[in-house]
Amino acid sequence: MDLDHARRVAVGAAEAAGALLRERATGVLGIRSKGRGDIVTDLDLASERLLLERIRAAFPGHRVVAEESGASGDPGAEWTWLVDPLDGTNNVAIGLPLYVVGLALCHGGLAQLGVVHDPVGGRTWSAVRGGGAYGPQGRLPSPRHRADRHGPVLAWTQGHAVARDDPAVRALKAALDVRARRVLQLWAPLLGWVMLARGDIDAVVGYHAEAVDLPGGLLIAQEAGLRVVGFDGKPFDGRTDLPADRRDFVAAHPDLTDDLLGLVTTVLR
Template sequence: MAEDYRELRQAAERIAREAGELLLGHYGRVEAREKGPSDLVTEADLASQRLIAGRLAEAFPGHTLLAEEEGVTPDPDRPWRWIVDPLDGTVNFAHRYPIWTVSIGLEHRGMLVAGAIYAPLTGTMWSAGLGGGATVDGQPARVSTADRLRNCLISAAFPTRFGPDAPRQLALMGRYSDGTHSVRRSGSTAWNLAQLASGGCDVTFGTHVNPWDVAAGVLIVREAGGRVTGLDGGEYDLYRPEILASNGPVHDEAAQAAREAIAASAS
């Protein structure tokens, strides 16, 4: 099975790297505009997506695409679906805050089978193929061995528009900050998942994520030995907005903490 997806994984890596080089050429040279309240886009996002879409269409003309920008939606009759965030961390990019990535995942008949996350500023590439393990810069990637939540560093994908959901967000932040090694908010969900896959953090969660934010990262975390569910610990659905990912051993404890926080925020 690992061999089946090798070419697809390599294509994701190659195209993510090319898009990353394009983004580096725009870094510090573009202005952002709002496509919605507090939701930024730049010409770099659009140029990156167009490049990725073109390369994928050339290499895999029978496949379809789901992507963040320009209303790109997939053909439901095509079983191979690329799920792309051409620039995850646009707000960071626009402010020259140095955490942003390119994320390219591939789904086949509802199953994630290949993915790559590229961080252009460091040249770091995470990737995975179903059954073939995960790598970071070509070396095996593995999640951490932390076995209790109190020993964990946690990363959060808080929504940009925090206010409408403030009670729940603050409850989660408070619960995960209490008795742990603290919480980090990077501004890039793909980055959070990549860090989890290579041991940089032990748990990551999000409440308002999109498929393109997480498709590649979910597969990479799984192939690195981690676990992915809904925020409450239930079955994971790529097309729902909540996610909880961990190294595995702390997952049940992390899910219980999330359930407690959400219940407290609603009372």
């Protein structure tokens, strides 16, 4: 598998979908509920159609798992694409220009390629496993650990199926609010991953995270030099076969990870 070729295809597809989203995002949206506070719009579906056409044309033997249409292609295929056509749908629905397009290519359940495109800023980030993470200005340097007496800035993400009154979530978020300078809830997890990879924020904490938008963003952060561990303290790689209740993690600069993990484990003990 030529991953550099796959990256070029994925970047081109994500940027084409981004152009479509940017053009239509300020228009009238057809919106319907998917349940549990999640929604889908006509934009999600149009972007997904474009991405699927590009991927299937370039890689007809690959399996595809898309956010809206689910799985297609040979279930026994060696390679699987994960497609998030519009990460941040709820933001778009309220007129907040905070959304991205995400793609990941997995082998054996592990992401080998990740691409995130920001249509609003016209910027793209990508990574191939073992090859580093790249942004608009080239290879991303390892983010520096910024010690701040007011605490880190971090992003929180959780799965759509998590109940609003989940006691673990309430306890974790309360503890993080005390420990952190700011806790961001972006409604666009992939955006949180690239902000972490760029060094804009210090950490991402996830609880029962969604599967489609996890592996690609996680790979970009890892390839930029960030450490990602599960709540059990073991390395976390976001494999696609993990059940939702095992998609819990702390991602941060290596100098900060143990501190945040200690906070999490203390709360959940």
